[in-house]
Amino acid sequence: MEVTFLGxxxxxxxxxxxLSALHLDYLxxxxxxDCGEGTQRQMRIAGLNFMNLKNIYITHLHADHFLGLGxxxxxxxxxxxxxxxxxxxxxxxxxxxxxxITIGTFQLDHLTVKVNEIDEGIVYRGERYTVSAxxxxxxxxxxxxxxxxxxxxxxxxxxxxxxxxxEGKLFSKLQNGESVEVNGxxxxxDMVLMDPIPGRKLVxxxxxxxxxxxxxxxxxxxxxxxxxxxxxxxxxxxxxxxHSTTIQAAEIAKKANxxxxxxxxxxxxxxxxxxxxxxxxxxxxxxxIAEDFLKIQIPKHW
Numbered sequence: 001m002e003v004t005f006l007g008x009x010x011x012x013x014x015x016x017x018x019l020s021a022l023h024l025d026y027l028x029x030x031x032x033x034d035c036g037e038g039t040q041r042q043m044r045i046a047g048l049n050f051m052n053l054k055n056i057y058i059t060h061l062h063a064d065h066f067l068g069l070g071x072x073x074x075x076x077x078x079x080x081x082x083x084x085x086x087x088x089x090x091x092x093x094x095x096x097x098x099x100x101i102t103i104g105t106f107q108l109d110h111l112t113v114k115v116n117e118i119d120e121g122i123v124y125r126g127e128r129y130t131v132s133a134x135x136x137x138x139x140x141x142x143x144x145x146x147x148x149x150x151x152x153x154x155x156x157x158x159x160x161x162x163x164x165x166x167e168g169k170l171f172s173k174l175q176n177g178e179s180v181e182v183n184g185x186x187x188x189x190d191m192v193l194m195d196p197i198p199g200r201k202l203v204x205x206x207x208x209x210x211x212x213x214x215x216x217x218x219x220x221x222x223x224x225x226x227x228x229x230x231x232x233x234x235x236x237x238x239x240x241x242x243h244s245t246t247i248q249a250a251e252i253a254k255k256a257n258x259x260x261x262x263x264x265x266x267x268x269x270x271x272x273x274x275x276x277x278x279x280x281x282x283x284x285x286x287x288x289i290a291e292d293f294l295k296i297q298i299p300k301h302w
Contacts, residue, residue: 001026001149001200001298003223005290006042007034010229010243010267011064017292018042019064020265022204022225024147026129032056033145033204039068040075046293051081055124057131058089059206060142061096070100077111088116088123088131090141118143129199134217136208138242144206146217149199152302153189160192200298203258207265209238210248218256222298225290226252227265232279234269246276250283264290 002025009017019036023043030052032039043050050072058066069087076085087097094115101108116123120143124131128150133143155175165171165187170180179188201221205214208227218224229243238245246263253261261284263276270276273289280287288294 001202001300003202003225003296003298004046004048005262005264005292005294006039006046007036008264008266008290008292008294009064010265011062012268013038014268017266017268019068020059020206021068022264023048024202026126026147026149029054029126031131034059034065034206035068035072036064037067037071040072042292051076051079054083054086055126055131056085056087057123057145058087058093059136059144059204060090060139061092062139062207065206066093066096069097070103070106073101073108073111073113074106077108080110082110082112084112084114086114086116086124088118090119090133090143091117092141093117132217134213136206136214137211138207138209142206142208144208144214144217145204146221147200147202147204149201149301151196151198153193153196154302156192156194160187163187163191165192197302200301202298207243209242210244210252215252215256218252218258221256221258223260223262223296224253224256224258225262225264228263228276228280229265229267231270231276246279247283250280250287253284253287259286260296261287262290262294262296263287266290 004023006021007018020034021039022033024031040050094117097115123133130148132146136142136144174192177189202223203218203221204225226249228246228249230237230245232245232247277289
């Protein structure tokens with residue numbers, strides 16, 4: 001499971017930072033969280049093929065988080081993509097995507113776009129994972145997303161042999177959740193599977209003030225990707241902008257008991273991020289400042 005940061009700047013791109021976009025590769029399935037202007041080019045530079053995307057999750061409808069969708073959809077259409085592209089987002093995403101598709105003389109000839117307008121709770125169930133959303137404090141309908149891998153139960157081979165189950169096909173059936181008959185006795189999966197091991201968990205906040213909903217969503221996450229547009233010294237700037245400081249993000253990471261914190265959405269005013277990193281690490285040591293094309297691996301739990 002690999003995370004690639006494609007855009008880590010605040011509202012305005014810089015020479016080194018593009019607008020908000022995050023790529024997740026989960027067992028060969030590719031998905032995108034936010035799609036700021038220029039995301040498709042960032043993907044090409046990172047060696048990622050945007051034609052492989054099945055789902056795109058938009059946190060809110062500020063231009064720096066979704067305006068890259070128009071160009072990406074047009075490129076997919078030019079390349080005659082036939083697979084459905086699903087775009088998930090908060091209230092208003094359907095109208096916004098429709099405008100991007102119909103602006104000017106552009107029209108889709110090959111690509112089919114499905115739009116899923118979401119609220120809180122489960123957004124999408126994939127194979128072996130779930131994506132859910134929680135409200136944030138930024139815009140009228142902004143959300144954060146949580147990717148959660150399904151729990152896993154290891155097969156207890158010694159227990160199975162003790163119950164008289166011969167190695168082979170019956171093992172496979174039990175591992176797949178099927179019951180089997182052995183010597184006139186029914187053996188269920190619960191008799192030969194160990195306790196569930198929680199899967200990997202990733203949270204991406206989009207833009208937000210510090211809020212309880214994000215803390216709750218992030219509990220025990222392997223990686224929390226939290227916006228930190230401002231230094232703590234500039235906390236006054238957050239009052240009208242509805243953003244977070246480095247310290248505020250670090251406090252949420254600590255309270256939520258996450259394993260690692262990555263700060264993103266860095267304002268253009270901070271050309272040297274070392275100070276921001278020092279601030280955050282004073283509260284939560286396992287913090288990194290995300291840069292464009294940074295990759296983070298999240299190892300398996302089993």
